[in-house]
Amino acid sequence: MDIIISASPLYAVLVSLLAVVLIGVSGKNPNLRESWTIVAALIKFSIVVSMLPKILDGKIIEYTVFTMMPGLDLALRVDPLSMFFALTASLLWIITAFYCIGYMRAGKEKNQTRFYMCFAVALSGALGIAFSANLFTLFVFYEILTLCTYPLVVHKQTPEAVRGARRYLTYLLGTSIAFQLSAIFLTYFYAGTLEFTAGGILAGSASNTVITIIFVLFVMGIGKTAIMPFHAWLPAAMVAPTPVSALLHAVAVVKAGVFTLIKVILYVFGVDLLQELGLGVALAYVAAFTIIVASIMALRQDNLKLRLAYSTVGQLSYIIMAVALLTPSGITSALIAVMIHAFGKITLFFTAGAIYIAAHKTKVSELDGIGKQMPFTMFAFTVGALSMVAVPPAAGFISKWYLLLGAFEAHQLVLIGAIVVSTLLNAAYYLPIVYAAFFKPVPLGEGTEMHEAPALMVAPLVFTAIGTLVLFLWPTLLFDLAKLVLASVMGGY
Template sequence: MELSYVLMLTILLPIFGAVVISKLGKVPNIREGVTLLTALSLFTLNIYLLIHQQDAIQAGFIVAEPIDGLAISFAFNAFGVMFALIASGLWIATSIYAMGYMRAHKESHQTRFYTLFAVAIAGVMAVAYSENLFTLFIFYEFLTISTYPLVTHSGNRDAKRGGRKYILILMGSSILFFLPAMIITWYTAGSLEFVQGGILKGSLDSAYVLPLLLLFILGISKAGVMPLHRWLPSAMVAPTPVSALLHAVAVVKAGVFSVVKVVVFIFGTDFITASDANDLLILLPAFTIIAASLIALTKDNLKERLAYSTISQLSYIVLGAMIANQLAIVGASMHIAMHAFAKIALFFAAGAILVTTHKKYVSQLDGLGRQMPITFTIFTVGSLSIIGLPFFGGMWSKWYLLSGGIQFEGSQFVYWIILITLSVSSMLNIFYLLSIPMKAFFTVPSNEKTHIKEAPIACLIGMAIPTAMTIYLFFDPSVFYTLSQTLVG
């Protein structure tokens, strides 16, 4: 019973924190102190659940049951606590970073920003610990609505345009695809519970696996699979801490988390591979990985380049889910964590460059690494992890994804598509990411003599946390590996 209350607190604490934060607009130091305290407390609760996970398996609670057998309910699970740990841990780093960024950039409505950030984190916790697909769907939508004001935070024309695209694509795809897919599942299986091995085998004809799974992939457009990806670059008009929320802490990770949950706990990997549905569906994330990487190469705006990098990297996770063997599922799950730490470091670095130099284009970064060595070293570390090189955590998730691809037992054509996609995309990662610090460190600036210093100390501390984790996770990925293993029994 005690652990059920702890589980409940993980969702309620950020809401309570948001209420308190909203009242502290006139005392910004206390406001930000409460934000950081709430983030630290939430992370501690999730650590407590992780430590006691053997007992926490029984933890759960029901909020309401609007239809008999269809409840809004939450329960502990190992994959959920993994997502919750990533989000709550990175909320700490983002809170510290935002203290420096929001003040140095003189952003307006800072109290609203911190309040809504906390509300969004509550939505993430609800998604992480959802006991069934119905609950996940509700809070998946809650996350879209709660983050919309953050995307439009600036209030200018670009922000409003980006916000419209954000809300229309995310909610439109949910209504057109996700909701019908969920209803079909309910009427077919008579349940929406997350069950190891899935609930559809024996209820759904294998010929319908492909169209139903395609509905889910298109409906969960937070995963960024093309063609429903345009909301993500459009949302880059938001302040950098919001970009970090979208790309690493909450929104996109809620998308790929949901895709993996649907594959493993609604369909079951054995049912998917037996139906051969994944042979065709693998082509969708494979195309997204390459296409988004090629588009990233063309983008001079740094945040846009990172946005298309995120679209590509998210499809690594979807690809792993579609390969649907044990190694690929572990790789997909681990990539949720490894990409989160590396990508948030990259966005923090981009924000530090903006707040210090007001430069946002790659073509403007000549020689800047000599004046901002900490920032560009952090960018380099994040890039190397995204690429998947040794001594950085991203190597392990890509190792398992590639191993899963090698063990793929479908058609030979798709087998080679997987291997070529993973190999070529890694090369493209090198070109569109490493070219940035290379330019900053080794290109001589044309006529710029202005003395530039590093970003505020709070920004540097916030950047250092995920960067250190990116390195640490190469040497000890055991926590995320062990939690990922629970997906495959």
């Protein structure tokens, strides 16, 4: 394994911080301000992509930014696993940047400068999480992400928004300080290091009881995974403007959560240790419970964004379950689902925002016949929904297929049952929307002429929908990266 010392991951993280300054300075001139966002997004994505060939070559890029205290370094490392998250976040930021401009201007939102600034910081946070080389660095960026998304969630500043954002912060900051930080303290104390190491750092350093406690603390402490009972922040955060929900709660924040958990499972505990203690299976069952309950909750929601939020809770637990199975196919599923789910879910949120802006509708029951008014939007919605349900040719099928394979490899029949049931539930809460949109008559008093959202909003959502299909047809990149990850954490596969 070759290690390249290079500062490019640092630049990738810093680009958007630089953009924050520029955005702040040019707050008076909206066009200039938004172009900074887009320029930064493009640069960030190209830096990430430029690192891709080296990673696919089996190399690893490392960079120590500084040593904070003895034993605590702020250090970055780019490996195949981080590429999954980094590619997803940086690519989708470009798309969201365009969408945001459309949404924020059409909705005439206030405080747009603050909005774009925090958005850019959030992206730095997300990439920092992706590239972190040790638990401390990860925790730093995890907290940055939490704090800088707070202004985004509270954006509207209505009492309702403040309440929702408070809950958001309470859950995320609360769990991370109360549980994750104690887990980090314990890990450092027993393992003597916080470095992410393939195969884990905790094995043999403490008694089984202690390791179990640390594991439980980590699972509870990574609140961004929205695993039950720490899921209530996700629906609460839906008070945010839709682009925020889209990027942060379908992509950056929740994916940061599952990514952190994957990283902790594979690089702090290690597959062997968890298998030995049976903790993976336990986590998988918790995840299965979350999936089923979240799906049922989603069924009961009439607010479109809330339904999507509960769907996210369920989908995240698919990823958690997949990695908790600790089998090659399971881990593969978890890794590729990070990107696949992101594309599907961002499409769905984009459509929800487009419907709100164009037709001022937020409820599922109001969507009868909307497919005639907003054909592009609803086409994209359909693709996203199919991906969530896991119907080919949407990419969601691949990840669920591997999830099932993984469950078979682990001989977990109950989990297979849970997956099947939840898939049916997914279908039950997504497909009626599609049906109603295209086949139910338009309500009286509304025309059937086309009435789409601004092009700046429709183009991104069509793009991500197509992306979802493309990932199904050409998933090679995902599998190449997944193989590299498996090779390092499971010693060849």
